[in-house]
Amino acid sequence: MDIIVLLKQVPATESIIQIAGDGRSVRTDDVNWVINPYDEFAVEEALRIREKQGGTVTIVSAGTPKASESIRTALAMGADRGVLVTDPGVYSCDGLGTAKILSTAIKTISFDLVIAGQRAVDDENFLVGAAVAEFLDIPFVSLVTKQEIADGKIQCHRSIEGGTSVIEAPLPVLFTTQRGLNEPRYASLPGVMKAKKKPIDTKTLADLGINDPAVLKPLSRVIAMRPPEKRKAGKLIDGPTPGAKAAELVRLLHEEAKII
Amino acid sequence: MSQNILVVAEYVDGFFRKVSFEAVSMARQMADLLGGKLVVLVLGESVEDSAKYMAKYGADRIIVAEHVILKDYLTETYTSVADEVVRKESPAFVLLGATTQGKDLAASLSARLYAPLATDCVDIRFENERFTATRPVYGGKVLSDVIFEGSPGIITVRPNAFAAKTITCPGLLEKYPVRFENLRTACLKRQMDEGGRVELTEAEVVVSGGRGMGGKDFSVIENLASLLNGAVGASRSAVDEGWRPVSDQVGQTGKIVSPNLYIACGISGAIQHFAGMQTSKVIVAINKDSEAPIFSRADYGIVGNLFEILPLVTEEVRKLKNA
Numbered sequence: 001m002d003i004i005v006l007l008k009q010v011p012a013t014e015s016i017i018q019i020a021g022d023g024r025s026v027r028t029d030d031v032n033w034v035i036n037p038y039d040e041f042a043v044e045e046a047l048r049i050r051e052k053q054g055g056t057v058t059i060v061s062a063g064t065p066k067a068s069e070s071i072r073t074a075l076a077m078g079a080d081r082g083v084l085v086t087d088p089g090v091y092s093c094d095g096l097g098t099a100k101i102l103s104t105a106i107k108t109i110s111f112d113l114v115i116a117g118q119r120a121v122d123d124e125n126f127l128v129g130a131a132v133a134e135f136l137d138i139p140f141v142s143l144v145t146k147q148e149i150a151d152g153k154i155q156c157h158r159s160i161e162g163g164t165s166v167i168e169a170p171l172p173v174l175f176t177t178q179r180g181l182n183e184p185r186y187a188s189l190p191g192v193m194k195a196k197k198k199p200i201d202t203k204t205l206a207d208l209g210i211n212d213p214a215v216l217k218p219l220s221r222v223i224a225m226r227p228p229e230k231r232k233a234g235k236l237i238d239g240p241t242p243g244a245k246a247a248e249l250v251r252l253l254h255e256e257a258k259i260i
Numbered sequence: 261m262s263q264n265i266l267v268v269a270e271y272v273d274g275f276f277r278k279v280s281f282e283a284v285s286m287a288r289q290m291a292d293l294l295g296g297k298l299v300v301l302v303l304g305e306s307v308e309d310s311a312k313y314m315a316k317y318g319a320d321r322i323i324v325a326e327h328v329i330l331k332d333y334l335t336e337t338y339t340s341v342a343d344e345v346v347r348k349e350s351p352a353f354v355l356l357g358a359t360t361q362g363k364d365l366a367a368s369l370s371a372r373l374y375a376p377l378a379t380d381c382v383d384i385r386f387e388n389e390r391f392t393a394t395r396p397v398y399g400g401k402v403l404s405d406v407i408f409e410g411s412p413g414i415i416t417v418r419p420n421a422f423a424a425k426t427i428t429c430p431g432l433l434e435k436y437p438v439r440f441e442n443l444r445t446a447c448l449k450r451q452m453d454e455g456g457r458v459e460l461t462e463a464e465v466v467v468s469g470g471r472g473m474g475g476k477d478f479s480v481i482e483n484l485a486s487l488l489n490g491a492v493g494a495s496r497s498a499v500d501e502g503w504r505p506v507s508d509q510v511g512q513t514g515k516i517v518s519p520n521l522y523i524a525c526g527i528s529g530a531i532q533h534f535a536g537m538q539t540s541k542v543i544v545a546i547n548k549d550s551e552a553p554i555f556s557r558a559d560y561g562i563v564g565n566l567f568e569i570l571p572l573v574t575e576e577v578r579k580l581k582n583a
Contacts, residue, residue: 011398013513013531014531017402038513096371096376124396124398125379126364126367127367127370127371127379130335130364130370133371139445140336141445142363143364159507160361161461163452165447165450165451166449167445167446168446179509179513179514180506220409220413221409223407225404226403228539231543237560242565242572245569246569246572246575249560249573253560257559259520260488
């Protein structure tokens with residue numbers, strides 16, 4: 001089973017995010033960069049499948065040269081090799097452009113399965129996995145909490161509102177991860193040592209045969225970013241007894257906020 | 261490209277999702293601004309009778325695509341039908357609810373049409389002769405304004421972010437013939453959790469518990485949630501402890517909720533939790549620790565033991581309801 005994992009390097013979820021001077025991007029200088037949490041589930045699931053069935057796990061990413069650090073972390077978890085597409089043309093893409101780059105890179109590798117995060121926790125697009133599947137013309141299943149592979153087919157439990165649906169498809173397939181799929185392992189010290197010797201292929205867009213930047217022109221364009229209105233601390237409800245506090249809260253919700 | 265707006269409504273087990281009405285209402289306004297028509301596409305096994313209902317929310321035309329295979333959502337079948345209908349109708353924008361289905365379909369459709377996508381939008385405005393959509397990014401720490409170059413612009417709207425309004429329009433019904441050949445994927449089954457639960461992302465009231473719950477017993481939370489016809493949520497710590505299922509988690513790596521009322525019980529208020537509920541209209545915090553960060557962002561706070569306070573709050577709400 002040859003497995004490809006799509007990986008994106010993102011700011012850690014505890015990061016304070018500030019808007020950059022241009023007003024349409026965020027400042028990245030003091031951010032702590034990590035593997036997108038949903039992609040960590042993808043790496044872990046790929047390793048578990050390889051442990052059962054044999055094969056290889058290849059990490060594919062598009063990003064800045066710094067993204068190689070996150071690929072290296074995935075290699076330390078146990079993945080075999082990495083491919084990083086890094087090029088100034090990568091940075092200004094929208095999700096469709098990124099998917100075009102990733103699918104072009106994947107076409108040069110043989111694979112049975114592609115696993116991706118359901119979304120990146122920076123741009124929250126929910127797009128790249130679906131679009132890569134579309135450009136590779138393979139079945140797509142999102143939000144997977146459990147999967148089983150047998151006889152060239154995969155069965156995926158997909159989380160939906162209030163339940164689960166079970167989707168079956170013949171390999172190759174691209175599925176995306178949902179929390180609950182697994183608990184990602186930490187990289188062990190021997191893992192970190194081994195990862196230093198594992199290969200990461202760095203490619204430019206020209207290496208992939210993408211020579212015309214116009215094909216990556218973003219169609220959904222961010223024109224402004226701003227912080228949401230800050231919520232202010234409201235009323236701290238005081239009272240002589242817990243019962244008085246409870247009564248006052250319900251009165252305020254009814255009379256002042258008018259929501260119950 | 262026409263000036264029409266097309267909404268793909270979501271019909272599950274005999275009901276439209278609430279967010280579909282919200283999307284149709286927003287789309288009605290967009291169609292009026294552009295001087296176009298509002299077309300609603302409904303897919304399912306047998307949806308004609310219910311589909312007519314969309315006229316009450318402003319549909320000029322209703323396209324019904326019926327097939328036994330469309331009973332359950334599959335990316336493959338729904339994308340194929342939606343893609344054909346969009347190519348034929350050539351709308352300026354396509355709107356869907358930002359549900360697990362809507363986000364999945366919008367993404368596949370965006371790739372198949374190579375058309376711009378803005379998912380999980382909380383606002384759509386007409387400025388400088390074009391539509392701008394606003395969507396939270398970085399777990400809601402930033403709001404991003406997006407414009408669309410190329411058409412159709414595909415937009416998914418977050419549940420509870422737009423108001424559903426009734427307005428009667430012609431709602432002329434048309435059937436779209438559907439045939440499927442050589443499908444690669446199949447939905448083997450769909451299992452729903454025990455009945456009667458209000459979906460977290462669509463609930464108007466969410467009562468959530470965190471580390472302060474101290475264990476699996478969420479009955480004080482469940483009682484209040486059920487009295488308010490709301491849903492139960494949980495912080496990541498409560499889920500990590502195994503007290504609640506992953507599907508209850510509210511936060512940056514869980515569900516994003518936007519109810520009228522969010523009651524956080526025994527939740528300290530980590531930035532990642534806040535990311536999942538900050539667009540709630542009113543936030544109430546109940547916590548033992550008066551220093552908990554949640555109080556700095558709650559509209560109403562009570563410092564106290566939640567096991568003591570919550571049953572009293574439930575009792576007060578019951579009194580109010582019976583009054």
